[in-house]
Ligand code: TQI
């Protein structure tokens with residue numbers, strides 16, 4: 001079953017169109033997988049997303065960071081934490097730059113699109129789920145690919 005962050009933080013209901021931007025220096029092979037992840041969420045929720053050119057006024061920003069990078073949780077090199085995103089309405093989504101990432105399913109790398117689906121769930125207000133097939137289920141393996149599950153969609157519908 002889905003969960004939310006403490007206090008149920010969410011985007012205002014009037015704000016269903018969110019913009020996202022890649023911070024300068026983001027590896028360009030991440031653009032399409034992240035874009036596909038936003039498209040999947042948009043297809044299954046009331047949200048729509050578009051890429052902003054100027055990260056200064058985007059609702060959501062995406063970047064690759066390494067080690068201590070100036071927020072409350074440092075990355076830890078290869079393994080351990082892979083990515084993180086903050087609860088609404090923060091909008092920051094960071095990938096750990098020290099992991100091996102892949103655009104296509106690859107048994108020896110982490111799948112950019114699958115991690116983006118999970119982290120966007122956090123950006124929209126979802127916590128972790130007890131349903132094994134859910135994108136918000138708190139276990140994720142090297143090489144694994146997943147999609148959205150009814151439990152994830154139900155979570156967003158319940159929160160908003
Ligand atoms: N990053 C954690 C995550 O995204 C960071 C985190 C832990 C977190 N607790 C949180 C973020 C609560 C928001 C709210 O869950 S991770 C998984 C999972 C990670 C973990 O790199 O450890 C997935 C990334 F769920 F399997 F544990 C993706 Cl799917």
Ligand code: CA
Pocket residue numbers: 075076077078079080081082096098099
């Ligand atoms: Ca790591």
Ligand code: ZN
Pocket residue numbers: 065069071073084094
């Ligand atoms: Zn960070």
Ligand code: ZN
Pocket residue numbers: 118122128
């Ligand atoms: Zn998570």
